[in-house]
Amino acid sequence: MSATFPPLREELQGxxxxxxxxxxxxxxxxxLNVNENPYGPSPEAAADIARAVGEAAVRLNRYPDREFTALREGLAAYLNTSGGSGITPAMVWAANGSNEVMLQLLQAFGGPGRCALSFAPTYSMYPEYARDAMTEWVTGHRAEDFALDLDAARALVLERRPSVVLLPSPNNPTGTALPPEAVTVLCEAAASYEPGGLVVVDEAxxxxxxxxxxxxxxxLPRHRNLVVSRTMSKAFALAGARLGYLAADPAICDAIRVVRLPYHLSAVTQATALAALRHAPELLGRVEELRAERDRTVEWLRGRGHEVADSDANFVLFGRFADRHAVxxxxxxxxxxxxxxxxxxxxRVSIGTPAEMAAFRDALTDVMEETG
Incomplete structure (x- = not known):
């Protein structure tokens, strides 16, 4: 037996x-550690999901709709009420969580001899997607306030000519949102060389x-190389359902078909997501409450002398601690x-219920008094 068994790829060893x-x-x-929505689906939404899954269950001997046609229609309709306009089903793609969406993008548009680029600090899974797709990973850096230095970012894109630029907005873990001009500048930069690159704005x-x-x-109407991804895990309170999706030029969606696994979205997943979309106003009804709780948390942390990043997400990054692990x-x-x-x-603290946030405040106060 080889001493290196199993024969794992060298770059994955250890x-x-x-x-x-x-x-x-x-x-x-x-x-309060993984940015979940603390409010689960209502009894009405849960009952509708259970009914939809039950109907799908009697047909589980058959493969699901490979093109998830009804779901794409539902997601397009939702996106047109959530910041978009003119988005058609042909412009929508979905997969098992936004993680799989990102991996499929890197599989289709990355690969050996190509690179993907983002700006740190950012989501720690991005370099892993690139690694798994055998794509070189290039890291730029954010400013002290976690915003992008647009001149430096544009220069790095033009220098490295990435196939994929990953730009979360709001950024994880900082919560920082991108201004539209940043997206436009980087889309134009990524379109200026051959064969060009995609700019993926991750709006999880x-x-x-x-x-x-x-x-x-x-x-989207202005930049053919722009991709905007979303998820149902956060605001929709469906982290357990694993449904992520994107909106992009139809040609990009068609290209992803080349790398997707057969029947990658199960009938159960499709039924769950469609039922959730029917209850979108209800499931999203706590978003405003969570925003308000986030803003109160930011104010409280700053009032206690902590540095806090401005957040457009359902979490708050705060510091700075000499020994953060001890805290x-x-x-x-x-x-x-x-x-x-x-x-x-x-x-980083995720925003929970008022009771959970009160427990967080009490615990942090105790820890800071104990540690000085």
């Missing part, structure tokens, strides 16, 4: 799999953006789980 700490509710009753947290913060969906552990010891992520010295 790599730890991605994942936030998972602790049981018995261990840590207040869990887009529904939580503050009033007056536009969606990149508005720019994180102190919170866990008091029954509150947040995320140790982002730049050194910073922590």
């Amino acid at each position: 790599v730890e799999p991605y994942g936030a700490p998972q602790l049981s509710l018995e261990q840590v009753p207040v869990q 947290y887009g529904e939580f953006r503050r009033t007056g913060t536009p969606s990149a969906l508005e720019l 994180w552990q102190g919170l866990v010891d008091r029954g509150v789980l947040i995320r140790e992520t982002g730049p050194d010295g910073w922590l």
Whole structure:
């Protein structure tokens, strides 16, 4: 037997799999670490989902609609009420979470001899998508306030000529939203060389953006190389359903078909997502409440002397701590789980219910008094 069994790809050897700490509710009753919506589907929405899944269940001996036609129609209709206009089903693609959407984009448009680019700090899975698609990963850097330096960003795109530029807005883990001019500048830069590059604006947290913060969906008619991705995991409170999607030029959606696995969206997933879309106003009804709780959290943290990044998401990045792990552990010891992520010295807290946020505030106050 070979000493290196199993024969894993060399660049994967010794790599730890991605994942936030998972602790049981018995261990840590207040869990504010993975940006979930703390409010589950209403009984009415849950009943409709159960009915739709039940109807799909009697046909599970047959493969699902490979093109998920009805779901694309539903998602297009929703996007046209959520920042977009003129989005057709042919412009929509969906997969098992926005993670699979991103991986498919890198599989289709990345690959050996090509590179993907983003600006740190940003979502830690992006370089893993690139690695899995055998695509070189290039990292630029954000300014001190986590905004993009547009001149530097444009220069890096023109220098490296990436096939894919990944731009989360709001950014994870900082919560920073992109202004429309940033998207336009980078779309124009990525279209200026051959064969050009895609600019993917990841709006996983887009529904939580503050009033007056536009969606990149508005720019789709202007930039053929723009892709805007969304998810039903966050604002729709369907993290367990695993449904992500994008809007883009129909040619981009057609190209992704080349790399998708056969029947990649199950009949159960399609039925669940369609039922959820029927209840969109109800499922999204707590978004405004979560925005208000986020803003109160930002104000409270700043009032306690912490640095806090402006957030358009359902989480807040705050710091700076000489030993952030000690603060994180102190919170866990008091029954509150947040995320140790982002730049050194910073922590991220997801926005929960008022009771959960009160528990977070009490625990953080205790930890800071104890640690000084």
